[in-house]
Amino acid sequence: AQSVTQPDIHITVSEGASLELRCNYSYGATPYLFWYVQSPGQGLQLLLKYFSGDTLVQGIKGFEAEFKRSQSSFNLRKPSVHWSDAAEYFCAVPTSTGANNLFFGTGTRLTVIP
Amino acid sequence: NAGVTQTPKFQVLKTGQSMTLQCAQDMNHEYMSWYRQDPGMGLRLIHYSVGAGITDQGEVPNGYNVSRSTTEDFPLRLLSAAPSQTSVYFCATRRTRVGNTEAFFGQGTRLTVV
Numbered sequence: 001a002q003s004v005t006q007p008d009i010h011i012t013v014s015e016g017a018s019l020e021l022r023c024n025y026s027y028g029a030t031p032y033l034f035w036y037v038q039s040p041g042q043g044l045q046l047l048l049k050y051f052s053g054d055t056l057v058q059g060i061k062g063f064e065a066e067f068k069r070s071q072s073s074f075n076l077r078k079p080s081v082h083w084s085d086a087a088e089y090f091c092a093v094p095t096s097t098g099a100n101n102l103f104f105g106t107g108t109r110l111t112v113i114p
Numbered sequence: 115n116a117g118v119t120q121t122p123k124f125q126v127l128k129t130g131q132s133m134t135l136q137c138a139q140d141m142n143h144e145y146m147s148w149y150r151q152d153p154g155m156g157l158r159l160i161h162y163s164v165g166a167g168i169t170d171q172g173e174v175p176n177g178y179n180v181s182r183s184t185t186e187d188f189p190l191r192l193l194s195a196a197p198s199q200t201s202v203y204f205c206a207t208r209r210t211r212v213g214n215t216e217a218f219f220g221q222g223t224r225l226t227v228v
Contacts, residue, residue: 034217043204043219043220045219090156094213100211101147102147104156106154106156107156
């Protein structure tokens with residue numbers, strides 16, 4: 001079955017530093033892949049999504065992600081982190097069931113220090 | 115255009131009590147779902163619906179019931195609350211069940227069972 005793994009539970013970066021959050025997927029064919037962000041006390045919001053084509057995907061808030069089939073990865077990046085980026089980030093993939101239910105990783109909590 | 119509306123935002127129940135978490139959407143989305151979010155476990159699917167009159171179980175359905183009598187509403191019922199159901203609950207909708215459609219989330223309901 002399709003699934004994603006986020007190996008980092010918690011990451012701390014300094015404001016202005018670059019960021020990379022890891023996501024590894026398990027999928028038979030070319031997957032659809034999503035990154036969502038959850039600010040404290042809020043619901044999840046879509047950052048970006050990959051379906052096919054260009055392997056570098058641009059999203060909102062200056063985020064991007066790169067699909068690498070050879071590494072089964074879809075890592076999220078941002079060149080310069082802002083304090084407002086502190087949140088929890090989830091990678092997700094549709095499952096192989098008929099309803100394509102979204103399967104979420106366990107999340108990575110990002111702390112930004114001044 | 116409110117999107118996905120969940121009520122209540124907070125709830126405290128005693129063990130054995132029942133209650134209904136409400137989810138309403140005004141986007142005419144076919145697909146609706148309920149997730150629970152627990153620390154370190156990401157989001158786990160409870161139940162989902164691909165259209166009015168159609169519901170099915172997700173990963174963790176025990177202790178919960180759902181119904182979908184209209185396109186707009188997808189209530190989640192806790193039959194006899196248990197402390198293990200203490201969690202944050204999210205309703206999510208998608209325009210269709212197709213794998214590349216993004217999910218839209220409500221703000222969540224924080225439930226505590228004592």
